[in-house]
Amino acid sequence: MSTSFPLPEWQSRAASSMKDVLTEDEWMEIEDVVALTGDRLPEWLQRLGIPHSWHAVALPANVEMPMARVAVYGKRDEGGSEAAETICVFGCTGWPSFSDVLEKSAGTLRALGTAHIVTKVLPVSPRRWTAAVRSTGIALIGSRPVHGPRSHGTWVQQSSYVAGSDQPHASRLIVHSLFVATECRARLSQDINRLSDAVYRGFVAALIDGDGGS
Numbered sequence: 001m002s003t004s005f006p007l008p009e010w011q012s013r014a015a016s017s018m019k020d021v022l023t024e025d026e027w028m029e030i031e032d033v034v035a036l037t038g039d040r041l042p043e044w045l046q047r048l049g050i051p052h053s054w055h056a057v058a059l060p061a062n063v064e065m066p067m068a069r070v071a072v073y074g075k076r077d078e079g080g081s082e083a084a085e086t087i088c089v090f091g092c093t094g095w096p097s098f099s100d101v102l103e104k105s106a107g108t109l110r111a112l113g114t115a116h117i118v119t120k121v122l123p124v125s126p127r128r129w130t131a132a133v134r135s136t137g138i139a140l141i142g143s144r145p146v147h148g149p150r151s152h153g154t155w156v157q158q159s160s161y162v163a164g165s166d167q168p169h170a171s172r173l174i175v176h177s178l179f180v181a182t183e184c185r186a187r188l189s190q191d192i193n194r195l196s197d198a199v200y201r202g203f204v205a206a207l208i209d210g211d212g213g214s
Contacts, residue, residue: 019033019035019088019090019173019175020104022090022092022096022173029094030092030093030094030095030096030171031092031093031094032091032092032093032168032169033090033091033092034090034091034092035065035066035067035088035089035090036066036068036089036090036091036172037066037067037068037089040091041068041089042089042172042174042202042206044202044203044205044206045068045069045087045089045174045199045202048069048198048199048202049198050071050085050195051073051190051191051194051195053073053074054071054072054073054083054085054191055071055072055073056069056070056071057070057071057072065088066088067086067087067088068087068088068089069085069086069087070084070085070086070087071084071085072084072085073188073191074184082180082181082184082188083178083179083180083181083184083188083191083192084178084179084180085176085177085178085179085195086175086176086177087174087175087176087177087199088174088175088177089172089173089174089175090172090173090174090175091169091170091171091172092169092171092172092173093168093169093170093171094164094171095129095162095164095165095171096131096162096164096173098131098162101131101133101160101162102119102121102131102133104160105119105133105134105135105158105160106119106135108135108158109135109136109137109139109156109158112139112156113139113140114137114138114139114156115137115138115139116137116138117135117136117137118135118136118137119133119134119135120133120134120135121133122134122159122200124203124204124207125204125207125208127207128164129162129163129164129165129171130162130163130164130207131160131161131162132159132160132161132162132200132203132204133159133160134157134158134159134160135157135158136155136156136157136158137155137156138153138154138155138156138182139153139154139155139156140153140154153182154179154180154181154182155178155179155180155181155182155185156177156178156179157177157178157192157196158175158176158177158178159175159176159177159196159199159200160173160174160175160176161173161174161175161176161199161200161203162174163203163206163207174199174203176195176196176199178192178195178196180192
């Protein structure tokens with residue numbers, strides 16, 4: 001089921017900030033950076049489902065930051081949702097350094113006003129030009145968090161997956177973000193784990209199969 005839903009600017013900004021690791025790398029020559037959607041996405045990513053009671057969001061084609069997928073859960077009378085998920089995929093020529101990916105992951109959350117940030121490296125196959133980094137924290141984003149104005153904050157998780165290639169246009173950066181009302185986090189823990197594990201395991205399996213992010 002697809003539904004219409006206004007995507008808050010800060011949710012788009014989360015992925016846009018991570019894209020900067022490709023466009024602002026001073027040491028690596030990275031070119032042809034483009035957001036991928038539709039049938040240009042990795043096949044394994046196209047096959048991913050969403051948990052029951054979550055709804056896919058149809059975004060306009062002219063949105064500033066094209067996204068591979070947006071899904072939301074719940075809706076409050078005062079506006080906003082209880083949880084939201086975004087996936088952005090970028091293709092490029094060249095690849096970012098691991099240190100830049102690691103640094104930018106936490107920096108993105110800091111830019112959203114996130115506190116108590118924890119960043120960890122996720123295990124992936126020992127392959128050149130690959131990285132998997134996850135940062136989490138609690139954000140108070142403006143006066144209208146993802147779930148409405150009367151909350152205690154938004155739990156944010158951003159996972160960044162890099163699969164580099166020496167072939168033109170073949171490198172991929174996948175940015176998977178989750179935004180959950182803190183008071184709903186325990187209730188939605190199974191959904192959070194399912195969404196997180198699906199992207200992580202899909203990425204790892206693609207590396208093992210030799211497909212990388214393609």
